[in-house]
Amino acid sequence: MNLAELQTQINLLQQQVASLQQTLAQTRQALEPSRRENTILRQKLDALARRFFGKKSEQLNAAQLELLLQGLVEKAVSEEKEEPPARPAPRPVCSSSQRIRTPDHLEAVRQVIEPELVQAEPDQWKKIGEEISRRLDYQPGKFFWQETVRPKYVRLSRRELPPGIAPAPAQVADHSLAAPGLLAQILVAKYCDHLPFYRQEQIFQQRPSVFISRQQMVQWTGQSVRLLSAISDFLKRQLRQSGYVQVDETPVRYQDPDLPGRCGQGYLWAASVPGQGVVYEWRVSRAARCLDSLLGAGYQGKLQSDGHSAYPAFVKNKAIELFGCWAHARRGFFEALEQAPKVAGWFLNQIGQMYGWERQLRLSRAGPALRQAHRRGHSRMVVERGHRALHLLRLRSLPQSPMGQAIS
Secondary structure: OOHHHHHHHHHHHHHHHHHHHHHHHHHHHHHHHHHHHHHHHHHHHHHHHHHHHOOOOOOOOHHHHHHHOHHHHHHHHHHHOOOOOOOOOOOOOOOOOOOEEOOOOOEEEEEEOOOHHHHHOHHHEEEEEEEEEEEEEEEOOEEEEEEEEEEEEEEOOOOOOOOEOOOOOOOOOOOOOEOHHHHHHHHHHHHOOOOOHHHHHHHHHHOOOOEEOHHHHHHHHHHHHHHHHHHHHHHHHHHHHOOEEEEEEEEEEEOOOOOOOOOEEEEEEEEEEOOOEEEEEEEOOOOOHHHHHHHOOOOOEEEEOOOOOHHHHHHOOOOEEEEOOHHHHHHHHHHOOOOOHHHHHHHHHHHHHHHHHHHHHHHOOOOHHHHHHHHHHHHHHHHHHHHHHHHHHHOOOOOOOHHHHHHO
8 A cells, every 4th residue: 555545544534533523522412401401300309309318407507518618619719819708607506505585675574572671661771772683474475574673772770781682582493584474385385285395486486586495495394394293292192082083094196206107095094083183194004003103002982983994903902982984874875776776765864864963953053962862862763773774684685785785
């Protein structure tokens, strides 16, 4: 091959390379929209994965943000060869010591407490100063500052004596910023309205623009519960010393970290002494041992309840007289009304008569003696008649039928 043919081959190869480069450029240009679309879809997919599987909080640490921007800042410095502009200081994050923030426009309600000695002889004392303490208080829909002013006085005839000042009012916890009204609101919202602390934190911050961290609410609640436990202990002692108690348990679903994906079944036990008070205890069971904690193992007296098996098991071998509940007894016959309308209707009519007499006693505000006499003269006859009928019907009814269960 001579030199001319070799040059021709080289030219052809160069033309092919140029053609391939042009084709490659066209291909890259044609694929550019697809590449951009692919990038966008990947970003959307990452965002969707973070939304479902990542953290829900949008907070970002200032140090973490500075670390992310470090490479970009260094590159800008090397390219510009000049000092970057000063970056504004990041907003401080609320620490554990900054659990309360209030706006400047909150109203202050002053309360002046004068010493008793000064009130008795006001002409013998001279005011030399005062001590002011502020606590955050709450009334429905409104935050305000409760200012307690305690003036200091010195006796004119005995200036060498220490100044006189009224004692500070008692608080739920020493050096606490919360007034009793605010503590009452937090406890009522938590345990009566079932609002968790994080929801109360959001409500306070969004509406009255007062920030109280949930950690602070937990601390205040613990202090309040320790103070209120004395009342609970007193009610429980009063309950165990009474001769007549009404007890019932209410099922309540609850969340437990040890039960992922489902709620547990708990019970709120309530023991009432008519005319005195009610004691509540939370248990995850409705067994008889819960009554040992509520009433005590040595309880003696009368216990009224429904037909749950825990109550007969609790009173077994004890000096306790167990009474049933007419509302629960009536319910069984009401459920059997469709199966045996005549028999169930007769029992419902008998129970209805006793209900009517009790209603008349309540309207007339009858005392215990009149109630007892009326029940012996009227209700006792109905109960004895119904008791005889139950014994006769037990032999004719299937145990598992609605009427058989009502009789049992």
